[in-house]
Amino acid sequence: MDHQSGDGIWKLTLFRNVFQVLKEFTHGKQQKVSKTGLKEALSDILLGMAAGLKRDPIVILRMDGEDLLEFINGPSYEAEMVSIFSQIGCEDASLRDCITKALEKLTVDQGMPPSSDSWVLRNIVEPALESWDDKLVSQETFLEESKKVAKRVAQNLKEEPVIVAHSENTFDGSGIKRLLSNKFELDKLLNVGLENVPKDRNGKISKEYLRVVLDVLAPSVGLPQIGAVEQMDKVVADVLNRIDADDGKMIKEDEFKKLLTEIMGSIMLQLEGNPISVSSNSVVHEPLPSSLSLLQAST
Numbered sequence: 001m002d003h004q005s006g007d008g009i010w011k012l013t014l015f016r017n018v019f020q021v022l023k024e025f026t027h028g029k030q031q032k033v034s035k036t037g038l039k040e041a042l043s044d045i046l047l048g049m050a051a052g053l054k055r056d057p058i059v060i061l062r063m064d065g066e067d068l069l070e071f072i073n074g075p076s077y078e079a080e081m082v083s084i085f086s087q088i089g090c091e092d093a094s095l096r097d098c099i100t101k102a103l104e105k106l107t108v109d110q111g112m113p114p115s116s117d118s119w120v121l122r123n124i125v126e127p128a129l130e131s132w133d134d135k136l137v138s139q140e141t142f143l144e145e146s147k148k149v150a151k152r153v154a155q156n157l158k159e160e161p162v163i164v165a166h167s168e169n170t171f172d173g174s175g176i177k178r179l180l181s182n183k184f185e186l187d188k189l190l191n192v193g194l195e196n197v198p199k200d201r202n203g204k205i206s207k208e209y210l211r212v213v214l215d216v217l218a219p220s221v222g223l224p225q226i227g228a229v230e231q232m233d234k235v236v237a238d239v240l241n242r243i244d245a246d247d248g249k250m251i252k253e254d255e256f257k258k259l260l261t262e263i264m265g266s267i268m269l270q271l272e273g274n275p276i277s278v279s280s281n282s283v284v285h286e287p288l289p290s291s292l293s294l295l296q297a298s299t
Helices: 007-025 035-055 066-072 077-088 095-105 118-128 139-159 174-180 183-193 209-221 230-242 253-273 289-295
Strands: 002-004 058-063 162-171 276-283
Touching: 066 139, 077 095, 077 139, 095 139, 118 139, 118 162, 174 183, 174 209, 174 253, 183 209, 183 253, 209 230, 209 253, 230 253, 230 276
Parallel strands: none
Antiparallel strands: 002 058, 058 162, 162 276
16 A cells, blocks of 8 residues: 555545536536636635645555555454454355455555445455355354455455545644633634624523534634534533533623633543544545536636
8 A cells, every 4th residue: 555645636636626616606507717716716725625634634545455465464364354253243144245344344554445435346345256155154254255355355456456535633632722722812713703693682692502603613623523523523512511502591792702612621621531533534536527617717
């Protein structure tokens, strides 16, 4: 598995983002866009990509079967596959289904691209399973047959390497800690977060908006947005429940800011004690050539 510089991949990623923005900009129609409009769209894209990459660096991996073969022939393979066999429950499954589920459990670190990707499943995994007849699934049979399939998968990867964009992130509360240690930056960020929050005639804000504002501030304090990471959602929900954030009570702006600061502090303490690590893997596919027609710029 090679770590690529990513130049070609970032050109592809940029193209995809440009294409998506222009689709929205032109409502999906074959229309020309002005140079000014294109410049503004590109500026937004590049700034967003820069912020995202700073927060979640991405490594481009070329998976050609070498790492998978190394794993298959290594000392940890059998123990890992025994563990996977016990997890997936093959009592009522065919051998083919059992091996397919096992391949889904293998990771990029072990040399296996995500088999949940339709292209990988169709071009790498399914051809490796073509000649497999169903047998009674015992642990011994599973270990023997899954190894044969994994070797064929490695051979398929050698013939058709897969490019995977891999990212890892650890949420440890450090972003919140930096913010809380700088009162000027904290006040500025809280004011930004409250810009579009509705208030009643007395300037009070419903506590129900604590969750909304926290979500707005999340990228600035090194947190994922709500709904992006299940483990983080549980931490946030626990903290919000403890202060009855959904009780609808109206509070003054200063009290709202104080509560929001306490919420971030509580989240920070939980993450310092139990950091949450997440990773994601996406197979990189070429864009459709027909998409180029949207990139016509007028003078």
